[in-house]
Amino acid sequence: MNQEIPECLLRPCGWLASPGQHGDLVVSSRVRLARNITGLPFSHWASSSDLSQIAETSLLAVQDCPSMNGATVLPVEPLDSLDRKYLVERYLISRELAESGMERYAVVGRNEMVSIMVNEEDHLRLQVLTSGLSLREAWQRLNLLDDELEERIYYAFSPVYGYLTACPTNVGTGIRCSVMVHLPALVMTQRIKKVLSAVTQMGLTVRGLAGEGSEIAGNLFQISNQWTLGASEEETIEKLENIIQQIVDNERKTQQDLWVESRTSLEDKVWRAFGLLSHARVLNSREALELISQLRMGLDLGLMKGIPYSAINDVIIQSRPAHLQKRAGKKLIATERDAIRATFLRDWIRRYTEKEINRIHES
């Protein structure tokens, strides 16, 4: 039995629709909490009857929360590998959950802004995704959901350590905040090295587009806190927001410097990306991401107009392998994907070139 992904998850990600603060450079903010039910073993060493009990207790509570009104419950087990990858690409489940099976669930709220994994590393992983730099807003929503759940579930909690989690790195607040930033000028000037080393020294981790273990590509960096002890959720968020604000200022300054020093070369980069996205017949994931990144920089620099940042954010997700295959309605090998990715991006960009861009390009 192959359970299909419901219709509502086949549309553009709702949470990306509004640009959000610093939406030019900040793609998205994400806050997640790790929570466990008291008196039940952590999922990794739970028996199948324990897992079943965790799932049952969790799902009953989750579906009862006002924040999760209208949510979709997706059991992982019946999903085929393509559907699982699809949900990973949409940031709705982790790769770890995608590789699991029985008694694992994803619960996805409306707009995919709020979602919960059941029986991942922890019994419950609650997350809120928002566009732009919006950790506070995300945290407000998540805190509300957390409170609603806490009224329905006895969380494993220690007055000394805080929330107890399967992995000690999450003990305490159980919070992880991540911000995805686009830093093309810092990469181009190689100033990124200094930025990343400073960020790491401040106790943050940096990952690529696809999260843990993923390569950096398309000048996209996912920056998250590592600490969950000794700082409140609000302090964690404030610290991360301040750091991101500094990085964003640095990127903006670097773009301006580059504009003054090597305007023609920047214009060349941006318009070549535009030319290739508009005409290539074969585009692999990595090249597509690089070209979209350069196009985005063209918007930052005012070289082109008329493509909303939310459309850029969305097309990054839509051109990933499982998304291409879901739209095609079948599994495809890499060369086939590269061809339909090129077609998809060509059609995508043509929607805009017929309007504003051409006018600017002519000037």
Add this chain to the structure above:
Amino acid sequence: MNQEIPECLLRPCGWLASPGQHGDLVVSSRVRLARNITGLPFSHWASSSDLSQIAETSLLAVQDCPSMNGATVLPVEPLDSLDRKYLVERYLISRELAESGMERYAVVGRNEMVSIMVNEEDHLRLQVLTSGLSLREAWQRLNLLDDELEERIYYAFSPVYGYLTACPTNVGTGIRCSVMVHLPALVMTQRIKKVLSAVTQMGLTVRGLAGEGSEIAGNLFQISNQWTLGASEEETIEKLENIIQQIVDNERKTQQDLWVESRTSLEDKVWRAFGLLSHARVLNSREALELISQLRMGLDLGLMKGIPYSAINDVIIQSRPAHLQKRAGKKLIATERDAIRATFLRDWIRRYTEKEINRIHES
């Protein structure tokens, strides 16, 4: 005193206007004759009064020939370095003549189809340039001019060796026939190596776009005879035409093979070139030539229509460094040239994209 290039030489090359036989793959045919006036030393070891006498005798005779009616006489000495390079790029003078000075002349007939260098390696170098594979037609014109000159000048001639020339490699007929062919598929499949080695074994030389000593670029090969002894002019031409015919057939067959084996990758190559030519802001000579070559292959394969081959041939010349600088009206450094080359090619291709190409591209 800086003698300007006359207006008539600032237009597209007239001899490129008609496509000619096999105009898709053969850019141009060129036949030249090396001739010397009897009783005067070869130009290399002529005194300045000898050079002056050679020039005077030659120019009087040349201007009297009906074939050279309306021709322009250009003394090399007063031309600045840019103008000299400009004439080299148009194939009107050799690099050797461009580096010389006093008593050296170029005489350029209408349409630039017929031209004569005075006091190059030989006293007279007569050439006819035509588009496509048209050695016979070129030879007819050149033979006529040669006859006209022979009525007015005593050529240095030996009943045993034939026409005497400064360099022994030209003794005999003094003829050199060259054909410029475009062989993208043979290069792509690396079959070109075998072709070139066969061609060399048959006593032909292969050079790049810019003649002797120039690198191969843009998949353009200039193939010429080496022999001037033991074969009549007609035999030389027939042999070269046959060889070119075989190479052209081979290229066509290879394009068809590639089309069957890797159509998507061919389409990708062609449309990427189109995208970059349409949008890049910086293009160096070499990249421009490669992109124009790929665009031309797109015409060969029927992937696009509406750009005449004669326009492709012309744009190759027009986008070369001295041509760009002549149009700009000033000397430019390499980075400035790369920027105006990109602008020039963008404007050039836009003339066509507004018509046929877009329609095809949409399909």
